[in-house]
Amino acid sequence: MENLIEKIISLNGKTAVITGGSSGIGAATARLLSQAGAGVVILDINQDQGETTASNIRDNGGVARFYACDITDETQVKTAAAFVKKTYQTLDILFNNAGVIVRKNVIDLEESEWDAVVDVSLKGTFLVSKHMIPLMKANGGSVINTGSGWSLKAGENAAAYCAAKAGVLNLTRAMAIDFGKYNIRVNCVCPGDTDTNLLRSEARQLGEDETVFLKQASARPLGRMGTPDDIAKSVLFLACPLSEWISGTSLLVDGGGLA
Numbered sequence: 001m002e003n004l005i006e007k008i009i010s011l012n013g014k015t016a017v018i019t020g021g022s023s024g025i026g027a028a029t030a031r032l033l034s035q036a037g038a039g040v041v042i043l044d045i046n047q048d049q050g051e052t053t054a055s056n057i058r059d060n061g062g063v064a065r066f067y068a069c070d071i072t073d074e075t076q077v078k079t080a081a082a083f084v085k086k087t088y089q090t091l092d093i094l095f096n097n098a099g100v101i102v103r104k105n106v107i108d109l110e111e112s113e114w115d116a117v118v119d120v121s122l123k124g125t126f127l128v129s130k131h132m133i134p135l136m137k138a139n140g141g142s143v144i145n146t147g148s149g150w151s152l153k154a155g156e157n158a159a160a161y162c163a164a165k166a167g168v169l170n171l172t173r174a175m176a177i178d179f180g181k182y183n184i185r186v187n188c189v190c191p192g193d194t195d196t197n198l199l200r201s202e203a204r205q206l207g208e209d210e211t212v213f214l215k216q217a218s219a220r221p222l223g224r225m226g227t228p229d230d231i232a233k234s235v236l237f238l239a240c241p242l243s244e245w246i247s248g249t250s251l252l253v254d255g256g257g258l259a
């Protein structure tokens with residue numbers, strides 16, 4: 001029994017690329033996938049935090065590298081993909097996770113703010129997939145895109161974010177259709193409010209007291225916010241053979257919030 005469980009959640013010998021892996025959900029996922037046996041490559045613009053996350057994983061016996069990459073810049077993404085190819089030859093898991101949020105409605109949003117949000121979540125997912133999926137074609141693999149509860153419904157003063165995250169979900173379906181023939185599965189994890197820098201930045205942007213904001217974020221059936229580890233576990237599920245016949249779908253991980 002133990003062997004069977006190990007076999008279906010093990011990522012031994014696998015390589016995973018994680019965008020936005022320096023902090024929050026991405027860093028927790030880098031740690032968990034590494035504990036499951038994968039070698040992880042963190043792509044992020046936050047070099048200091050990314051190097052620290054990778055070195056903590058190595059200190060705990062894992063294999064992790066940080067590679068500085070702005071995923072909105074195709075030249076940088078191409079260089080990162082060449083690095084992965086040179087280092088590992090193939091890729092098994094891609095977690096498209098980097099994201100930013102601006103809490104404004106369409107009247108108040110600046111064009112540059114719209115571009116920043118849509119470019120990281122949606123265009124970044126496109127660019128990284130475009131250059132990393134070719135490394136998966138020989139052996140198959142799993143792509144996990146990060147949506148949000150706001151991929152499935154919308155929220156107040158988050159117009160660009162809601163549009164981008166809904167786009168990520170339908171891009172997920174389109175990619176699942178296109179790459180199933182290579183045994184590449186593509187799914188979307190949709191977190192609810194999870195305690196990270198991004199969530200706390202929303203309180204500041206909205207001019208709300210952080211403690212009150214976080215308390216409101218905890219008001220859901222399971223009575224608490226998510227932790228980055230909660231989301232990392234669902235990414236591990238979508239990455240490993242437990243989910244081998246799951247593709248083109250969304251997994252809402254939100255403590256019952258949307259219910």
Ligand SMILES: NC(=O)c1ccc[n+]([C@@H]2O[C@H](COP(=O)([O-])OP(=O)(O)OC[C@H]3O[C@@H](n4cnc5c(N)ncnc54)[C@H](O)[C@@H]3O)[C@@H](O)[C@H]2O)c1
Nearest residue numbers: 020023024025044045070071097098099148193194196198
């Ligand atoms: N925290 C939540 O409540 C919540 C809820 C739903 C969805 N999400 C999504 O989860 C994902 C992770 O966010 P988080 O909450 O862990 O926040 P976070 O701010 O801790 O992590 C986001 C990471 O993305 C990186 N990043 C930003 N722009 C980048 C770029 N151009 N290129 C490369 N890296 C870049 C940041 O440096 C950071 O390390 C995001 O896509 C976010 O939208 C978060």
